[in-house]
Amino acid sequence: MKKLLALVLAALLVFSLAACSSGGDTQTADTGSxxxxxxxxxxxxxxxxxxxLVWFNRxxxxxxxGELDMNALTFxxxxxxxxxxxxxxxxxxxxxxxxxIKANIDTIDRNGDGIIGYVLAIGDIGHNDSIARTRxxxxxLGTAVEADGVINSDPIGTNADGSATAVQDGTLEVDGxxxxxxxxxxxxxxxxxxxxxxxxTAGNAIGTWSASFGDQIxxxxxxxxxxxxxxxxxxxxxxxxxxxxYDANADAVAAIxxxxxxxxxxxxxxxxxxxxxxxxxxxxxxxxxxGIGTADDAGNVLSSEVYYYDEAARSYYxxxxxxxxxxxxxxxxxxxxxxxxxxxxxxxxxxxxSVWLNIYNAADNFLSxxxxxxxxxxDDLLNLKVEYIGGDGQTEANITNRLSNPSAYDAFAxxxxxTDNAASxxxxxxQ
Ligand code: BGC
Ligand code: CA
Numbered sequence: 001m002k003k004l005l006a007l008v009l010a011a012l013l014v015f016s017l018a019a020c021s022s023g024g025d026t027q028t029a030d031t032g033s034x035x036x037x038x039x040x041x042x043x044x045x046x047x048x049x050x051x052x053l054v055w056f057n058r059x060x061x062x063x064x065x066g067e068l069d070m071n072a073l074t075f076x077x078x079x080x081x082x083x084x085x086x087x088x089x090x091x092x093x094x095x096x097x098x099x100x101i102k103a104n105i106d107t108i109d110r111n112g113d114g115i116i117g118y119v120l121a122i123g124d125i126g127h128n129d130s131i132a133r134t135r136x137x138x139x140x141l142g143t144a145v146e147a148d149g150v151i152n153s154d155p156i157g158t159n160a161d162g163s164a165t166a167v168q169d170g171t172l173e174v175d176g177x178x179x180x181x182x183x184x185x186x187x188x189x190x191x192x193x194x195x196x197x198x199x200x201t202a203g204n205a206i207g208t209w210s211a212s213f214g215d216q217i218x219x220x221x222x223x224x225x226x227x228x229x230x231x232x233x234x235x236x237x238x239x240x241x242x243x244x245x246y247d248a249n250a251d252a253v254a255a256i257x258x259x260x261x262x263x264x265x266x267x268x269x270x271x272x273x274x275x276x277x278x279x280x281x282x283x284x285x286x287x288x289x290x291g292i293g294t295a296d297d298a299g300n301v302l303s304s305e306v307y308y309y310d311e312a313a314r315s316y317y318x319x320x321x322x323x324x325x326x327x328x329x330x331x332x333x334x335x336x337x338x339x340x341x342x343x344x345x346x347x348x349x350x351x352x353x354s355v356w357l358n359i360y361n362a363a364d365n366f367l368s369x370x371x372x373x374x375x376x377x378x379d380d381l382l383n384l385k386v387e388y389i390g391g392d393g394q395t396e397a398n399i400t401n402r403l404s405n406p407s408a409y410d411a412f413a414x415x416x417x418x419t420d421n422a423a424s425x426x427x428x429x430x431q
Contacts, residue, residue, distance in 0.1 A: 048429045052078040052282035052411040056275045057367065058360065059083055059315065060422040063126030072422030073314045075429075078282035081315040082274045084266040085308075086132035089246070089320035093133055094140025096262050096322045097221060097244050098172075101141075101181075105174045110215040110241075116172065116179050118219035119209050120186035121227040122155050124196035127419060133223040133246060134186070142170020143183045158185045158212070184216060185209045189227050195361060195393035202227035203234040210235050217241060225252035225263050226365030232260055247366040248323050248331050256328040265331055267318035268366070269338035270306045272374035274316045276355070279411040280345070280382045283353045291341065292316075298343035306338075335373035337381070344381050355379075355386045356403060357413035361393025367415065391417060396424045403428050 059081050060072035073081055101108055101116060109116055120137060123130035135151040138144035144151040145168050156164040162182050170181035189201040202222065210217060220236045220243040222228035228245025229252050236243045242261035245252050252263045274292065281290050293309070295301035307318045323331045357375065359367045372388060379386045387409070391399040396417050406412070406429055414425050 046410075048406040048431070049426075050076050050078075051406075051409070051429070052279045053426075053429070054080050054082055054275055054278050054411075054413045055422070056082045056271065056413060056415055057371070058416045058419045059128060060416070061128055061419045063418060063420050066128050066131065068313055069420070069422050072426060075422075075426050078278075079314060080278045080288075081313070082271055082278065082318075083129070083315065084271060084318040084320060086129045087136075089129075089264050089266055090132040090136025091140070092136075092320050092322045093244070093246055093264050094136040094138075096264070096324060097137060097219065098140045100242060100244075100261055100324075101172070101219070102174055104242075105177075105179075108218050109179065110218050113216075114179055115216070116181045116218050117184045117213065117216045118181070118221055119184050119206070119213070119217055121202045121205065121220075121222040121231065122153075122186055122188045123223040123227065124190070125153070125155065125188045127196070130197070130223050137221050138167060138183070141181045141183075142172060143167045143181060155186045155188050156183060157187065158209075159183055160213070184213050193392075193394050195363070197224055197226060197361075197364060199226040199230040199365060203230035206231040206235045210239075219261075220244070222246070224366060225249040228252060228260070228263070229255065229365070247370060248334055249365055249370050250332065250334040251365075251369075253323060253328050253331045253334065256323070256325055262322060262324040262328075265321045265323050265334075267306055267320065267338075268334065268370050268374055269336065270302060270318040270341075271316075272371055273302075273338060273341045273378050274307065274318070275413055276375060276378050276382050276384055276386075277341075278316070279355060279413065280350065280353075280384060283410055284350060296345070297349065298345050300341040300343050300345075302338075302341060334370045335377065337374070337377045341378075342381065345383055347383050350383050352383045352385055353410040354408070355384050355411045355413060356389070356406070356409040357386050358389040358391055358399045358402075358415055360391045360399070360415045360417045362390025363393060386413075391415075393417060396421045400424050400428060 053075055060069035122134055131153045134153040152166045154166040156166050162169045167183045172179045172181050187205055189198045190196045191198040191201050220231050220241055222245045225245035225247040228243050232243045237259055244261040245263045248263045248265035277291055281288050290296050291300040292302055309316050362368055389402050
């Protein structure tokens with residue numbers, strides 16, 4: 001009965017909040033503490049299938065078509081995805097490279113043949129973030145080929161003479177002069193054991209590519225900084241060839257001072273917060289917007305400039321920012337909490353809860369050097385005791401084997417190896 005009353009009250013509050021946002025904060029906070037006490041008492045009896053669940057970084061989806069896996073995204077009423085706006089980021093990435101070419105047109109064409117050549121390191125051909133980035137680069141540089149309204153994101157292998165069919169030669173006019181833009185080579189960076197976004201593979205690839213293309217390569221583009229930095233260190237820094245990545249990992253941002261062309265911040269500081277925050281809210285039994293779009297009792301709140309929520313997809317998306325020579329100084333510390341959501345929650349109103357969380361590949365630069373340290377900063381602020389599991393990036397079983405006792409946790413945060421594999425996790429929670 002008391003539970004029912006609280007639910008009715010919560011529903012009423014949601015309505016009154018929607019109608020009038022002033023004065024709503026304190027009311028939400030009050031409901032929060034009552035519900036939190038209830039939840040603490042009930043934890044032992046909550047079935048695993050009803051516990052809060054957040055997918056992050058890899059959105060449950062079909063790896064061939066990109067179609068969202070709505071079964072996984074609506075596994076229970078407290079299931080969400082946290083990632084970033086892949087298309088907005090991809091567009092920024094492409095534009096950043098194009099702007100660089102235009103600004104450096106006098107020196108960019110290293111061999112002076114009128115062709116601006118670039119190579120592209122692709123992360124995971126079945127990962128929607130990777131697909132978006134490949135498309136963003138090709139769209140901006142005029143090398144994209146469309147079929148049925150979508151840009152082909154296939155790797156081309158090598159394309160010395162411009163005859164590849166998955167891309168085309170682009171044309172670029174700057175200061176009255178017309179250049180050809182050519183994707184000389186692209187490849188999925190997957191190692192022999194199956195790990196994708198593999199930095200070492202990219203480092204080897206640039207060795208092969210530079211041996212055959214030499215000074216035909218004017219730009220190195222990468223779907224992430226892990227691979228980008230590997231190519232920069234192996235070849236492009238010494239050659240003075242601008243290299244562009246994605247993620248704004250600390251080493252990549254620092255390398256901008258040494259000639260790295262630029263990167264994109266996917267606002268990991270906001271994503272890591274959201275990843276844990278949606279769990280915290282569900283465990284507290286408060287409105288999901290608490291501490292997100294609506295300030296919580298500690299003053300944590302995000303503005304719509306850094307994220308948005310897509311209700312139909314149950315997905316929170318952080319917005320991206322380009323990091324170049326103009327602004328990189330502001331991004332040197334990639335593991336710093338985002339100040340507007342850096343306030344400690346009160347431990348009485350938000351008692352400690354335990355969370356099981358995995359990183360799909362402990363060797364992934366972005367997830368291990370940027371995302372996890374951020375999570376570790378936020379877990380203290382949100383009074384969450386998180387067990388971090390690092391996978392091998394190859395098989396789901398390597399991770400699911402370590403989720404043998406879901407009953408020991410209050411909530412789950414999952415980073416799949418392959419976006420199609422949500423069921424391997426939900427099956428364990430449904431038993
Ligand atoms: C990141 C990559 C990372 C991948 C892993 C992407 O969002 O940008 O750096 O390797 O996620 O899933
Ligand atoms: Ca050239």
